[in-house]
Amino acid sequence: MWWKDAVVYQVYPASFKDSDGDGLGDIPGLISKLDYLKDLGIDVVWLSPMYKSPQVDMGYDISDYEDIHAPFGCLADMDELTHGLHQRGMRLILDLVINHTSCQHAWFQESRSSKDNPKRDWYIWRQPRYDASGNRHPPNNWRASFGGSVWEWDEKTQEYYLHYFAPEQPDLNWDNEETRKAIYDSAVRFWLEKGVDGFRIDTVNKYSKPAEFVNAPVTEPGSAWQYAYPLFCNGPKMHDFLKEMVRDAMDPFGEVMTVGELPCTPDAKEILRYVSARERELNMVFHFDMVYLGMGTVWKYIPEPFDLRDVKTALGKWQRFIQGTDMWTTVFAENHDSARSITRFASDAPEHREASAKLLALMLTTLTGTLFIYQGQEIGMVNVPREWPVEEYKDLETQNFYARMKDSTGNDPKEMNAAMDGIAYLARDHARTPMQWDDSENGGFSTGKPWMRVHDNYREVNVQKQLGEHDSPLMFWKHLISFRKQYHSLFTHGLFTEYGHDNTALFTYTKTLDNCAVSSTNGESMETIETKALISLNFSNSCKKVYLPEDCKAATIELAISTKDGKVESDTLGPYEGRVYWVR
Numbered sequence: 001m002w003w004k005d006a007v008v009y010q011v012y013p014a015s016f017k018d019s020d021g022d023g024l025g026d027i028p029g030l031i032s033k034l035d036y037l038k039d040l041g042i043d044v045v046w047l048s049p050m051y052k053s054p055q056v057d058m059g060y061d062i063s064d065y066e067d068i069h070a071p072f073g074c075l076a077d078m079d080e081l082t083h084g085l086h087q088r089g090m091r092l093i094l095d096l097v098i099n100h101t102s103c104q105h106a107w108f109q110e111s112r113s114s115k116d117n118p119k120r121d122w123y124i125w126r127q128p129r130y131d132a133s134g135n136r137h138p139p140n141n142w143r144a145s146f147g148g149s150v151w152e153w154d155e156k157t158q159e160y161y162l163h164y165f166a167p168e169q170p171d172l173n174w175d176n177e178e179t180r181k182a183i184y185d186s187a188v189r190f191w192l193e194k195g196v197d198g199f200r201i202d203t204v205n206k207y208s209k210p211a212e213f214v215n216a217p218v219t220e221p222g223s224a225w226q227y228a229y230p231l232f233c234n235g236p237k238m239h240d241f242l243k244e245m246v247r248d249a250m251d252p253f254g255e256v257m258t259v260g261e262l263p264c265t266p267d268a269k270e271i272l273r274y275v276s277a278r279e280r281e282l283n284m285v286f287h288f289d290m291v292y293l294g295m296g297t298v299w300k301y302i303p304e305p306f307d308l309r310d311v312k313t314a315l316g317k318w319q320r321f322i323q324g325t326d327m328w329t330t331v332f333a334e335n336h337d338s339a340r341s342i343t344r345f346a347s348d349a350p351e352h353r354e355a356s357a358k359l360l361a362l363m364l365t366t367l368t369g370t371l372f373i374y375q376g377q378e379i380g381m382v383n384v385p386r387e388w389p390v391e392e393y394k395d396l397e398t399q400n401f402y403a404r405m406k407d408s409t410g411n412d413p414k415e416m417n418a419a420m421d422g423i424a425y426l427a428r429d430h431a432r433t434p435m436q437w438d439d440s441e442n443g444g445f446s447t448g449k450p451w452m453r454v455h456d457n458y459r460e461v462n463v464q465k466q467l468g469e470h471d472s473p474l475m476f477w478k479h480l481i482s483f484r485k486q487y488h489s490l491f492t493h494g495l496f497t498e499y500g501h502d503n504t505a506l507f508t509y510t511k512t513l514d515n516c517a518v519s520s521t522n523g524e525s526m527e528t529i530e531t532k533a534l535i536s537l538n539f540s541n542s543c544k545k546v547y548l549p550e551d552c553k554a555a556t557i558e559l560a561i562s563t564k565d566g567k568v569e570s571d572t573l574g575p576y577e578g579r580v581y582w583v584r
């Protein structure tokens with residue numbers, strides 16, 4: 001179970017590094033940065049979709065699983081990438097996007113060509129409904145993830161097809177065995193045979209559709225399409241499908257790492273079925289409780305308030321959930337679908353940005369589970385400035401939200417200002433601005449015009465600068481990753497206990513050795529044994545006294561690490577300071 005101790009780094013290929021000056025990141029660009037990742041302490045690269053795609057949803061709309069989006073490179077580049085990682089003792093996982101394909105995939109092209117095409121049933125087609133006046137309607141009122149109906153009318157064959165995401169992303173029909181076999185061959189085996197080490201599995205709980213497409217409850221009166229997301233998830237055959245895929249397409253390749261994207265699954269019993277080792281489905285899943293904080297339910301980008309107690313609840317839930325079980329979990333605060341964590345959970349004010357970056361890093365690296373870092377997080381990248389106009393945002397979800405708000409408010413200036421506040425706070429675009437490598441033009445990302453504007457702060461926030469500063473967020477991350485590995489029984493596998501939950505400024509917890517946890521490094525351990533650590537994190541902009549829990553009072557307390565690097569004063573934490581103490 002090598003994947004338990006792995007530190008994973010997510011690369012969003014469009015924005016990581018451009019090697020040929022076309023303004024778009026690419027695989028050779030990524031290859032040129034492998035030494036950087038190795039030096040940081042990364043064990044696994046998770047590469048977001050690099051497959052052939054019309055890029056309606058940045059590659060999550062795949063038109064050929066067995067080919068590469070030409071501006072990103074070619075199959076030979078992928079071989080070189082896999083080889084380059086393996087040579088350095090690192091591994092590669094790909095994004096497995098198999099709930100849907102692009103509408104340009106050959107399978108869908110065939111499926112839509114006629115009602116009696118052999119691949120018609122590979123997607124989900126339904127007859128229209130007609131009202132009393134003879135008007136045509138889709139089968140139900142579900143709103144798609146990016147807005148509009150989940151049903152798209154096909155003029156030629158006079159039926160609707162289902163798409164949980166954009167109309168250009170038709171959902172595959174997993175009930176059809178032939179379809180499933182084709183997915184396993186093309187999307188899974190093809191890449192395992194090429195030597196990749198596993199998959200991040202996109203939207204993993206939506207393949208099995210309900211027997212009946214009943215209407216969702218009306219939560220937005222006056223709108224034709226209603227929020228139905230929970231109805232998309234965890235359908236009746238989900239577990240049969242996953243077991244089959246793992247058994248038939250993955251197990252023959254040995255220990256394949258799998259991490260599922262599992263939204264909308266608050267029920268612990270349901271999660272157990274996905275990640276209990278004895279179920280033989282997934283190694284682990286992403287729990288979104290923390291990343292969802294502040295997002296609106298009806299309008300995702302109309303923020304709702306939260307405070308540190310909610311963050312603690314969200315994180316503590318999954319720390320405690322796996323204790324004493326055969327399940328495993330993940331630790332992360334960012335990905336390509338979320339805005340930057342410093343802006344959302346700490347402070348991106350210039351005077352607090354670096355401290356906040358280190359505080360969050362200290363929190364993440366001391367929690368139990370497989371650790372995932374998103375590109376740019378290690379240098380403390382933050383959301384783009386509020387002043388950026390909506391045109392700078394490229395994501396279809398942002399653009400659709402803005403258009404819907406405009407439509408529903410009659411372009412009311414106050415409402416549109418609030419919509420822009422929401423976008424500036426929560427949009428997915430914040431994670432997608434180009435990586436900031438140095439202070440040259442375009443932050444060293446590209447010599448051409450970047451596909452998306454580079455963050456204005458690239459001269460202050462970039463890799464090259466931080467490599468030269470011993471107390472920078474980047475150097476702190478590097479130190480913390482090696483610290484986590486050195487004490488992996490405590491931090492990656494230990495037991496989590498929280499204290500002072502109601503404190504809205506301080507997050508206090510201990511990690512203790514879990515005697516039942518099986519170390520998974522198979523003798524390559526660099527382990528040093530400590531039995532208990534106290535972690536004290538100040539999420540406020542004023543000084544706070546370290547909270548010493550009752551069960552630590554009789555012990556000897558020794559400072560192990562602080563975000564303030566040698567400038568630690570007494571038992572008082574500075575603004576956004578975090579510390580780890582050994583408790584002996």
Ligand code: NOJ
Nearest residue numbers: 057060097165202203337
């Ligand atoms: C989840 C992916 O992370 C997201 O970026 C994408 O838009 C949807 N799934 C659809 O594939």
